[in-house]
């Protein structure tokens with residue numbers, strides 16, 4: 001199956017480069033984009049990212065930078081030079097941090113999309129309340145507006161917030177949604193979940209899916225069946 005501009009970003013949450021490359025060899029860049037997060041990056045580092053880019057994949061480097069503005073700005077600049085397609089920061093790092101990150105990417109010949117994590121999809125209202133924050137339905141739009149004002153390209157949010165955010169932030173503002181669970185798959189540590197079909201219908205631009213694909217007995221068949229379910233939408 002070949003998909004133009006695949007909406008699925010597979011989270012390569014593997015322990016080592018060999019497992020990640022074995023997965024990358026089974027699929028292809030027309031079928032999915034790939035995400036390298038903290039586990040795999042800590043194990044395999046920038047060399048693995050460059051290998052995936054070299055194989056033609058659009059890579060989302062998900063290191064969720066959250067630090068003082070200068071540190072984050074320099075980190076996203078280095079990420080851009082790895083040739084990644086997308087990189088993220090935490091919106092809760094604030095306006096000055098996001099503006100510094102955005103400015104740092106100006107002039108980079110291969111500027112990746114810069115997006116901000118709003119509220120992690122593992123968190124619910126009770127988690128936020130004990131940190132003195134309002135519920136996701138309030139906090140996510142607030143952080144998404146801030147990211148938009150900082151001229152970021154989009155946010156990471158739950159698909160549960162996608163419909164509201166598309167109206168609030170406009171159709172060009174990318175909504176990247178983890179916490180995607182096909183019917184019947186375990187939620188695990190995710191709280192704000194949605195099926196792939198409902199997420200796309202709600203306005204999500206990209207669906208981040210990890211364990212339901214990578215831990216499936218036949219990951220390629222699972223990926224293709226999710227694509228088939230999306231094709232009708």
Ligand SMILES: O=C(O)c1cc(=O)[nH]c(=O)n1[C@@H]1O[C@H](COP(=O)(O)O)[C@@H](O)[C@H]1O
Pocket residue numbers: 011013037062064088117119120121122156157178179180188190208209210211212
């Ligand atoms: O930035 C992310 O990618 C991210 C943000 C978020 O709010 N929630 C979230 O689950 N993620 C990532 O998305 C992936 C979800 O994986 P699964 O829960 O296995 O589908 C993981 O790699 C997470 O690190």
